[in-house]
Amino acid sequence: MVEPKPPRGPHQESGGAKLAGTTDHPSRARVVIIGGGVIGCSVAYHLAKLGQTDVVLLEQGELSCGTTWHAAGIVGQVRPTESMTALARYSIDLYGGLEQETGFSTGWRQCGALWVARTEERVTHLMRAAASARGFGTVAEIVSPQEAQKRFPLMNIDDLKAAVWLPEDGTANPVDLTQALARGAQSREVRIIERTRVTSINMANGRVCSVATDNDVIECETLVLAAGQWSKALGDTIGVTVPLYPSQHFYAVTETITGIDTDTPILRDPDGHVYFKPEVGGLVAGCFEPNALPWVRSADIPSPFEFRLLDENWEHFGPWMESAAQRIPALETSGIRKLYNGPESFTPDNNFLLGAFPDVDGVYVAAGFNSGGIANAGGAGLALAEWIVEGAPTRDLWSVDIARFAPYASSDKWLRTRTIETLGDHYALPFPNREPATGRGIRRSPVHHLHEKAGASFGTKLGWERVNWYAGQGKSAEVVYSFGRQNWHENVAGEHRAARQRVALFDQTSFGKLLVQGPDAEKLLQYLCANDVAVPPGDVVYTSMLNEQGCFETDVTITRTGAEEFLIVTGAAQEIRDLAYLRRNIAGEHTAVVTDVTSAYAVFGVMGPNSRRLMTRCSDADFSAQGFKFATSRLVDFAHTQIRATRMTYVGALGWELYVPTECAVGVYEFLLAQGADLGITQAGYYAIDSLRLEKGYRAWGRELNTDITLIEAGLEKFSKLDTDIPFRGREALEKQQHAELSQQLINFAVDDRDVTLWGGEMILRGDQKVGTVTSAAYGHTADSVVGIALMRQCVDGHDWSVADDLWVDVAGERARVHVR
Numbered sequence: 087m088v089e090p091k092p093p094r095g096p097h098q099e100s101g102g103a104k105l106a107g108t109t110d111h112p113s114r115a116r117v118v119i120i121g122g123g124v125i126g127c128s129v130a131y132h133l134a135k136l137g138q139t140d141v142v143l144l145e146q147g148e149l150s151c152g153t154t155w156h157a158a159g160i161v162g163q164v165r166p167t168e169s170m171t172a173l174a175r176y177s178i179d180l181y182g183g184l185e186q187e188t189g190f191s192t193g194w195r196q197c198g199a200l201w202v203a204r205t206e207e208r209v210t211h212l213m214r215a216a217a218s219a220r221g222f223g224t225v226a227e228i229v230s231p232q233e234a235q236k237r238f239p240l241m242n243i244d245d246l247k248a249a250v251w252l253p254e255d256g257t258a259n260p261v262d263l264t265q266a267l268a269r270g271a272q273s274r275e276v277r278i279i280e281r282t283r284v285t286s287i288n289m290a291n292g293r294v295c296s297v298a299t300d301n302d303v304i305e306c307e308t309l310v311l312a313a314g315q316w317s318k319a320l321g322d323t324i325g326v327t328v329p330l331y332p333s334q335h336f337y338a339v340t341e342t343i344t345g346i347d348t349d350t351p352i353l354r355d356p357d358g359h360v361y362f363k364p365e366v367g368g369l370v371a372g373c374f375e376p377n378a379l380p381w382v383r384s385a386d387i388p389s390p391f392e393f394r395l396l397d398e399n400w401e402h403f404g405p406w407m408e409s410a411a412q413r414i415p416a417l418e419t420s421g422i423r424k425l426y427n428g429p430e431s432f433t434p435d436n437n438f439l440l441g442a443f444p445d446v447d448g449v450y451v452a453a454g455f456n457s458g459g460i461a462n463a464g465g466a467g468l469a470l471a472e473w474i475v476e477g478a479p480t481r482d483l484w485s486v487d488i489a490r491f492a493p494y495a496s497s498d499k500w501l502r503t504r505t506i507e508t509l510g511d512h513y514a515l516p517f518p519n520r521e522p523a524t525g526r527g528i529r530r531s532p533v534h535h536l537h538e539k540a541g542a543s544f545g546t547k548l549g550w551e552r553v554n555w556y557a558g559q560g561k562s563a564e565v566v567y568s569f570g571r572q573n574w575h576e577n578v579a580g581e582h583r584a585a586r587q588r589v590a591l592f593d594q595t596s597f598g599k600l601l602v603q604g605p606d607a608e609k610l611l612q613y614l615c616a617n618d619v620a621v622p623p624g625d626v627v628y629t630s631m632l633n634e635q636g637c638f639e640t641d642v643t644i645t646r647t648g649a650e651e652f653l654i655v656t657g658a659a660q661e662i663r664d665l666a667y668l669r670r671n672i673a674g675e676h677t678a679v680v681t682d683v684t685s686a687y688a689v690f691g692v693m694g695p696n697s698r699r700l701m702t703r704c705s706d707a708d709f710s711a712q713g714f715k716f717a718t719s720r721l722v723d724f725a726h727t728q729i730r731a732t733r734m735t736y737v738g739a740l741g742w743e744l745y746v747p748t749e750c751a752v753g754v755y756e757f758l759l760a761q762g763a764d765l766g767i768t769q770a771g772y773y774a775i776d777s778l779r780l781e782k783g784y785r786a787w788g789r790e791l792n793t794d795i796t797l798i799e800a801g802l803e804k805f806s807k808l809d810t811d812i813p814f815r816g817r818e819a820l821e822k823q824q825h826a827e828l829s830q831q832l833i834n835f836a837v838d839d840r841d842v843t844l845w846g847g848e849m850i851l852r853g854d855q856k857v858g859t860v861t862s863a864a865y866g867h868t869a870d871s872v873v874g875i876a877l878m879r880q881c882v883d884g885h886d887w888s889v890a891d892d893l894w895v896d897v898a899g900e901r902a903r904v905h906v907r
C-alpha cells in the first residue's frame with residue numbers, strides 16, 4: 087500500500103474550497119449518517135433540503151478521504167431503466183447549479199461523451215442503447231467514426247464502425263462536489279463531524295437506537311450506512327446483508343498531450359475495455375477489465391485508510407494501457423504521471439445498494455456504487471432522502487433496492503468470486519438475457535440433477551438456479567448470445583407447444599412462499615390486498631398489494647389454507663421484499679406472524695390439455711372440472727406421498743401447481759415423468775413460460791408491474807374489490823383514477839414481422855412520435871408472431887390504443903409495424 091496523498095487526487099483543477107466541520111458532538115439526532123464520502127454528503131444534503139435537518143454525519147477521517155477523492159469524476163447518464171436514467175439526469179442538473187447555491191464549485195464541465203464500437207455487435211448494442219436513452223429523454227446521437235474523430239481528433243478510427251455522441255454527459259471534481267454537498271447540508275443545520283469513527287451500532291427490538299463512536303454515544307431513530315467499502319463490515323455487525331466487495335480499480339494520468347483541451351469529451355471504448363477523460367492538459371486512461379483484481383474483504387480493510395491508494399500494478403494494467411494506445415496513439419509517446427489503483431466497492435449485479443434493510447427497522451444503506459458513485463450521488467441521495475422522509479420509495483427503485491438480495495449474498499467468498507466478473511461487465515456486451523458465469527449454484531431445486539441430465543440451460547434469480555430451456559440429453563446447453571434470435575429458439579418452441587398441445591412440466595421451486603398465520607391474518611391481508619381474500623379455505627386468489635397511490639408493491643397468489651392461515655406465493659425475486667413488506671405491516675398492530683417457507687416446498691407446474699389425465703394417473707383424487715375447480719387448492723395423495731395441488735396457471739393452460747415437501751420432490755418429479763411419457767410430457771423452462779404468458783398478456787412484477795404503475799393503468803382492476811365497498815390500501819387513489827384520463831397504460835401487442843427479435847426496452851412510435859416502451863416481449867409460438875406488452879405514455883382518445891394506427895417498434899434504428907392485441 088502506498089503512502090497517504092493530499093486530498094486533491096489527480097484533480098488539480100480543484101476549486102479547493104473546504105468546509106469547516108463541527109466539533110460539537112450531540113447526544114442524539116433523528117438521523118445519523120455514517121460516511122462523509124460523496125454519497126453520505128448527498129444524502130445529508132437532500133435530507134436537509136426536504137426539511138429533515140436533525141441530522142448528524144459522522145466521518146472517521148476527513149470528508150472524501152475514502153474512495154471519493156480518487157474517482158475520475160465522469161458523470162454519464164445512460165442507464166438501463168427509465169427511473170435510473172432520471173436519477174442520473176438529476177445528478178447532472180444538480181452539479182451544474184450547486185456552486186450558485188453553496189458558493190462551492192463542483193468542477194462541473196459539460197464536455198459530452200463518445201462511445202465507440204469496434205464490432206458489429208457493439209454497433210447493435212450502441213444503437214439499441216441510444217434508442218432507449220432517447221426514449222428516456224436523453225440526447226443520444228449515432229455518428230460516424232469520422233464525425234466522432236472531429237470531436238476527439240487524437241482518436242484512431244481505423245478499426246471503428248460507429249459511435250454514439252451524448253452531449254449532456256460531463257465531469258465533476260469529486261472532492262469539490264463532496265464539499266459543495268456538505269456545505270449545502272451544513273447551511274441547513276446538518277452537523278458534519280469529522281475524525282469520529284462509529285465503533286458499533288446498537289439495536290433494540292430489531293430497531294436501531296444509537297451508535298457508539300470512538301468519542302461517545304449518539305442516540306438516533308434512523309441510521310444510514312453510507313460508509314462505502316466499509317458498509318459491509320458495519321452491516322455484518324447487525325446481521326444485515328450488504329453485498330459489496332472492494333476491488334482494485336485502475337487508471338493512469340498522463341503528462342500533457344498536445345491536442346487535449348477543455349473541450350475534449352469523455353471517450354469510452356468498451357471493446358477495448360478502456361475509457362478516457364481530459365485531465366489538466368493530459369488524459370486519464372482507465373479500464374474496466376474482464377479479469378478484475380478483488381482487494382480484501384470489507385472487514386479486513388486496514389485502518390486508518392485515508393487518502394490512500396493501493397500499490398501500482400503495471401503487470402495487470404499494462405495490457406489495458408496498450409489497448410488505450412490503440413485508440414489514442416499519442417499515448418505511446420506521452421509520459422505517465424501516475425498509475426492510480428484505488429479500491430472501489432462492486433456489487434454482484436453491478437447495481438448500487440439503496441434503501442431500507444428488509445430485516446431490521448430504521449437502518450438504510452447507500453453504498454456499492456460500482457465506479458458510478460460520482461455520477462449517481464445526486465440521484466441516489468435524493469431517492470434515499472425521499473425514502474427516509476416518506477417512509478417508502480417515491481419512485482420505482484427495484485433495480486437498486488437492497489431487498490433484491492437474500493442472506494446468501496453476505497458471503498465474502500461469494501462476493502469476491504462475483505467481483506472478478508462484475509467489474510468487467512461494465513464494458514462486456516450487455517446481451518439482454520446474459521447470465522452471470524461466476525458465483526452460480528447457490529440455491530438449487532431438489533431435482534436440479536434431473537434437469538442437468540435433461541440438458542438444461544440454467545439462469546439465476548435470487549441465487550436460485552432455474553431452467554431457462556432444455557437442450558436435450560447429451561446436447562450442449564450453452565447459449566450463443568446475440569441481440570437477434572438465439573440458438574434456443576426451436577427448443578423453446580417445442581416446450582411451448584407441449585404446454586399448449588400436450589403436457590409440460592415446469593420446475594417453479596424458486597417461487598417465494600410466505601405463510602401468514604394468526605387471528606388477524608384475514609384482516610391484515612384483506613386490507614393489504616386489492617382483491618378479496620376473505621374466501622373459504624381452499625380457495626386461491628390472484629391479487630396485487632398496492633401502495634397508497636394504487637401502485638404495485640407486489641402481485642401474488644394467495645391460498646387460504648385454514649381459518650387463520652394463508653399461503654402467499656410470490657415471484658422468486660420478491661421473496662425478501664414481500665416478507666419485509668408483510669412483517670412491517672403486521673408490526674405491533676395485528677395478531678399475526680409471517681414465516682418464509684420457501685425452502686419447505688418444491689413447486690412443479692403440470693400444464694397443458696393432458697394435465698388432467700396425468701394428475702389422475704398419479705392420484706386417486708378427483709381432478710375433474712367439477713371436482714377440482716379453477717382457483718382452488720387442496721392436499722391430495724399424490725405419487726407416494728401427500729402434496730398440495732393448486733389449480734392455477736400463469737401460462738394460460740389447464741393445469742395444476744404442485745407444492746411438494748422438499749424431501750419428496752425427487753420421487754414426485756420422477757413419477758410425473760414416468761406416468762406422463764405416453765402423454766407427451768415435456769420438461770419446460772422459464773423462456774417457455776415467458777412466451778406462453780405473453781401470448782395471454784399476463785403481467786409480470788418487475789417487468790410490467792412496479793411502484794410507478796397503478797392497478798388501473800395495468801388493466802388489472804378486475805382483480806380487485808373496487809366493485810365492493812370493502813376498504814383496501816390504494817383504493818382511494820384508484821377511485822379517483824377511475825374517472826380521470828390515464829397518463830400511462832399497459833397494452834398487449836404483436837409485431838407483423840416474424841423475424842424481429844425484441845427483448846424489452848425498445849421504443850414504440852406512433853408515426854415519428856415516441857409513445858411507449860416495450861416492457862416484455864417473446865416469440866409466441868402458438869400465435870406465430872412476436873408478442874409483447876408495452877407501457878404507453880401518450881394518450882389516445884378514449885384510452886383505446888386498439889384503435890391507434892401507425893404504431894411501430896424501433897429495433898436498433900429499424901422499424902417494425904406493431905398491432906395492439
Ligand SMILES: Cc1cc2nc3c(=O)[nH]c(=O)nc-3n(C[C@H](O)[C@H](O)[C@H](O)COP(=O)(O)OP(=O)(O)OC[C@H]3O[C@@H](n4cnc5c(N)ncnc54)[C@H](O)[C@@H]3O)c2cc1C
Binds near residue numbers: 120
Ligand atoms: C479508480 C476509480 C475511478 C473512479 N471513477 C469514477 C468516475 O469516473 N465516475 C463515477 O461516478 N465514479 C467513479 N468512481 C467511483 C466513486 O469514486 C465511488 O463510487 C464513490 O466515491 C463512492 O462514494 P462513497 O461515499 O460511497 O464512498 P467513500 O468515498 O469511500 O465514503 C465512505 C466514507 O465512510 C467513511 N467511514 C467508513 N467507516 C466509517 C465509520 N465506521 N465511521 C465513520 N466513517 C466511516 C470512510 O472514511 C469514507 O470517507 C471511481 C472509483 C475509483 C476507485
